[in-house]
Amino acid sequence: MIGHLTVILGFQLLGEVSVRALGLPIPGPVLGMVYFLLLLILRPSFANAIKSTAQGLLAHLSLLFVPAGVGVVGHIQTLGSDVGVILISIILSTIAAIVASVYAFTLTAKLMGGADD
Amino acid sequence: MTDFQDIWTYLSSEPLLWLTATLAAYIVGDSLFRASGKKAVVNPVLIAVTLLAGALMLTSTPYETYFDGAKFVHFMLGPATVCLAVPLYLNLQKVGKSIIPMLVALIVGPLTAVGTALGIAYAFGIRGEVLLSLAPKSVTAPVAMGISESIGGSPTLTAVMVILTGITGAIVCTPLLNALKITDYRARGFAVGLTSHGIGTARAFQVNETAGTFAGVGMGANALATAILVPLVLTLF
Numbered sequence: 001m002i003g004h005l006t007v008i009l010g011f012q013l014l015g016e017v018s019v020r021a022l023g024l025p026i027p028g029p030v031l032g033m034v035y036f037l038l039l040l041i042l043r044p045s046f047a048n049a050i051k052s053t054a055q056g057l058l059a060h061l062s063l064l065f066v067p068a069g070v071g072v073v074g075h076i077q078t079l080g081s082d083v084g085v086i087l088i089s090i091i092l093s094t095i096a097a098i099v100a101s102v103y104a105f106t107l108t109a110k111l112m113g114g115a116d117d
Numbered sequence: 118m119t120d121f122q123d124i125w126t127y128l129s130s131e132p133l134l135w136l137t138a139t140l141a142a143y144i145v146g147d148s149l150f151r152a153s154g155k156k157a158v159v160n161p162v163l164i165a166v167t168l169l170a171g172a173l174m175l176t177s178t179p180y181e182t183y184f185d186g187a188k189f190v191h192f193m194l195g196p197a198t199v200c201l202a203v204p205l206y207l208n209l210q211k212v213g214k215s216i217i218p219m220l221v222a223l224i225v226g227p228l229t230a231v232g233t234a235l236g237i238a239y240a241f242g243i244r245g246e247v248l249l250s251l252a253p254k255s256v257t258a259p260v261a262m263g264i265s266e267s268i269g270g271s272p273t274l275t276a277v278m279v280i281l282t283g284i285t286g287a288i289v290c291t292p293l294l295n296a297l298k299i300t301d302y303r304a305r306g307f308a309v310g311l312t313s314h315g316i317g318t319a320r321a322f323q324v325n326e327t328a329g330t331f332a333g334v335g336m337g338a339n340a341l342a343t344a345i346l347v348p349l350v351l352t353l354f
Binding site: 062 | 166169209219224247307337
């Protein structure tokens with residue numbers, strides 16, 4: 001458990017240091033994930049060992065957004081009188097983006113003849 | 118006997134109370150979510166946030182005091198992101214076979230997200246800093262805040278819009294995609310991660326591992342796509 005956590009934190013650290021050193025426009029943990037993926041590809045046995053720790057953390061991914069969500073409640077008044085319009089824009093645009101991306105994916109997959117499994 | 122005032126003084130100066138409260142509020146939200154038969158509308162994040170915001174208001178606790186405890190939970194977002202490598206590795210073949218559909222969606226999705234958000238808000242008369250802050254709303258918060266700052270928006274305002282977009286996507290995705298009769302969980306997950314970043318990805322993992330994996334890839338890829346697309350789309354406004 002502690003060993004797994006050390007590996008995970010180590011990759012995050014490596015990611016954070018790399019994006020700063022190279023000035024990349026992606027978050028450190030995302031690059032850390034890419035490094036971690038490379039390790040798993042090179043050492044497949046490691047995936048089985050760390051699987052339960054990773055899946056345990058991801059099963060409750062929702063929990064990790066709660067503190068930021070509480071922060072939003074305090075800042076919602078900074079939107080001022082625009083709050084209603086902003087909310088409508090966000091809801092409509094989110095629906096439009098989900099529909100557009102899902103069809104872009106499925107229609108391309110269909111054109112390529114790849115069946116979903 | 119120590120009176121309540123002394124106990125409260127201790128509790129409000131230590132991270133223990135609000136850390137426990139964050140976990141407890143999430144457990145309430147998650148239990149309601151499960152009791153509902155895992156309905157997307159009963160979003161555990163929204164329930165926990167509502168409970169905690171209410172508690173902070175009732176006890177006149179400032180957010181800084183709350184975050185002193187909650188930061189331990191917030192910190193785990195980084196390690197959790199790194200952990201996305203595990204389901205990605207386990208589903209690598211499936212992801213590899215979907216590269217082309219993902220690339221097409223990666224152009225269409227962020228373009229739609231940025232274009233419609235700016236278009237709709239502009240039509241309603243939103244201008245300036247608020248409009249600019251809205252552009253990167255579908256991207257994971259740290260990247261969105263960086264994009265916002267670089268184009269003249271307000272990072273704080275963007276963070277608020279990012280979270281609202283995440284919760285919206287997590288709530289609407291399942292009923293919306295069911296209504297469209299989309300049964301391909303690669304496409305469903307990817308679309309939700311692309312549009313609603315981490316909160317959408319969390320929802321996708323509640324549905325199944327394929328959806329969660331593709332959502333994680335969508336979230337990561339969109340961080341890069343939107344950083345490139347936003348300055349291009351803004352030249353239209």
